[in-house]
Ligand SMILES: Nc1ncnc2c1ncn2[C@@H]1O[C@H](COP(=O)(O)OP(=O)(O)O)[C@@H](O)[C@H]1O
C-alpha cells in the first residue's frame with residue numbers, strides 16, 4: 001500500500017502548483033515532518049522531530065494497541081453516513097501523529113492529501129499531543145487538475161493533553177465538481193490549547209463541516225478561525241462548535257466570509273455548561289457580487305457563571321472607504337483590494353510565521369478573482 | 371493653482387453649495403471659516419471629487435487643467451491632498467500598510483521617521499482610526515499627507531480634538547507641508563484650511579480668509595480680522611464688517 005516517494009517526483013507541474021496552494025512544501029525546508037497521501041495511497045511519511053511520530057494509520061493501529069481507545073472517541077463513528085463510510089473501511093487511510101510528553105516542534109508538520117483518480121477519498125487522522133507537548137500541523141487538501149468529480153471524506157480527531165498546545169491549519173484547494181465532508185473534533189484537557197485555522201479561497205462544489213471542540217479540563221482554550229470565499233457555483237456550509245464543559249474554559253469562533261456569487265452558511269455554536277466560562281462568536285461577511293452569506297451564530301448558556309456573546313455583520317464595502325483610499329492616490333481596484341486584504345487579515349496570535357505566510361499566500365493567490 | 375468658478379454642488383436633490391468662486395495662487399494659504407453646516411466640508415469634498423456630491427454647474431481648474439469630472443485618485447496624483455474631519459475607520463487595514471501602499475517609493479525608514487515626527491510611530495501597526503482619539507485621528511491624517519506630499523493641502527478642522535501639546539506639533543508639521551520656511555516667492559505649496567478657532571493660524575500665516583454662510587462664500591478678507599469680528603459679533607454680522615470685502 002505504501003508507495004515510494006518517486007510518486008511525488010512524477011506529479012505534473014500543475015498538480016505541484018495546486019499542492020503548493022495548500023501549503024505543501026515538497027522541499028521540506030520549513031517542515032519537521034510530513035505525510036502525503038494520493039487517493040488511498042500513502043506515498044511518503046517522515047519525521048525529524050524528537051519525540052514526535054508520524055505514521056500511516058493502518059501501521060499505527062497495528063503497532064499500538066492502545067490507539068484503538070482513541071479512534072472514534074472524539075468523532076462518533078455512527079455520527080452520519082460519511083463517518084460510517086470511513087469507519088467501515090478495512091484498509092483505513094490517513095495519518096496518526098503522536099507528540100510525546102513534553103515534545104515540541106517549532107516547524108510545522110505537514111499532511112497533504114491529493115484527490116487524483118479516485119471518486120471517493122477517505123481519510124482518518126488521529127492527532128495526539130501528550131502532556132505539555134506542542135505541535136503545529138498544516139494540512140493541505142487538493143484535487144488534481146484533471147479530476148472531474150469526486151468526494152473527500154476526512155475524519156480528524158485531536159486529543160490535546162494537559163497543558164498541551166495544538167495548532168491545526170487546514171488549507172483547501174478543490175475544484176468545481178468536488179464535494180468535501182470533513183468531520184473533525186477535539187478533546188481538550190486541563191490547560192490545553194487548541195487553535196484551528198481554516199482557509200478555503202478556491203472554487204469547490206460543496207463543503208459541509210461543523211468541527212467541535214470539547215473543553216473537558218479546567219482552563220482549556222479553543223479558537224477557530226475561518227477564512228472562506230464563495231465563488232459562483234460553490235456552496236460552503238461551515239461552522240464550528242465549542243462545548244465549555246469545564247470551569248475556566250474559553251472559546252472564540254471567528255469567521256471572515258467573502259462571496260463573489262456563491263453561497264456561504266457560517267454557523268457557530270458555543271455552549272457554556274460550567275461556571276467561569278467565556279465564549280465569543282464573530283462573523284463578518286463581505287458581499288462583493290450578488291451571492292448569499294447566511295450567518296447563524298448560536299450561544300447557549302446553561303448557568304449564571306457563563307459569559308457568551310456574538311457579533312455578526314454582512315454587507316458590501318462602504319463606498320466612502322474606497323474613496324478615502326482613492327484620495328490618497330490608489331485607484332479604485334487597488335483601494336478595493338486593500339480593503340479586502342484588511343478585512344481578511346485575521347492575525348492569530350501565537351501562529352508561527354510560516355503558517356501565517358501560508359495563509360497570506362492562499363489569500364494573495366485568490367485576489368486576482370476579486 | 372486652484373480656480374473655482376460659479377460652482378454649484380448638490381448632495382442628492384439638495385443644492386448645498388451655490389455659486390462658489392475661489393482662487394488660490396501658488397504658495398498661498400487660505401483660511402475658510404463659517405458656521406456649522408454652512409458647507410465648508412462639502413466644498414473640500416467637491417474639490418477632492420467625492421461621489422456622493424454632484425457638480426451641477428461651474429468648474430474646478432487645478433494646475434490649469436479642468437478637473438471637474440476627474441476621478442478622485444487622479445486628482446490625488448495631480449497633487450491634491452485632504453485631511454478629513456471625520457475619516458472612516460477601516461478594520462484590518464494597518465496605518466503602516468496604507469502608508470506603504472500610497473507612498474510610492476518612500477523607504478520604511480522614511481515612513482518611520484515621518485511617523486515619529488508626528489508622534490504616530492506606535493500606531494503604524496494599528497487598524498486605521500479604530501479606537502483612535504480625536505487628536506490621534508488628526509495626527510494619522512497629517513502623517514498620511516506628509517507621505518503624500520500634495521501641492522494643494524486641504525485641511526478640514528485640523529485643530530479640533532487636539533490638545534495643547536500636540537497643537538504645536540501639528541502646527542509645525544502643517545507649516546512644513548506648506549513650505550512656510552521658504553520665501554513666498556519660491557514657495558510652491560498652497561493651502562486651504564477650515565478653522566473655527568483660528569488657533570492653527572498661530573503657526574502659519576494665512577494670506578486670505580473666506581467666510582461661508584448657507585453654502586455661499588459671503589466675504590473675503592484678512593483672516594485675523596475676520597476671526598476678531600466673528601469672535602466679537604458672531605458670523606451673522608460678519609458680512610457687514612468693514613474689514614471684509616463684500617462679494
Ligand atoms: N451626505 C449628506 N447627506 C445629506 N446632507 C448632507 C450630507 N453632507 C452634508 N450635508 C448637508 O450639507 C450641509 C453642509 O454640510 P457641511 O459641508 O458638512 O458643513 P460644515 O463643514 O460647514 O459644517 C449641511 O446642511 C449638511 O447637513
Ligand SMILES: [Mg+2]
Pocket residue numbers: 410411412455526
Ligand atoms: Mg465640516
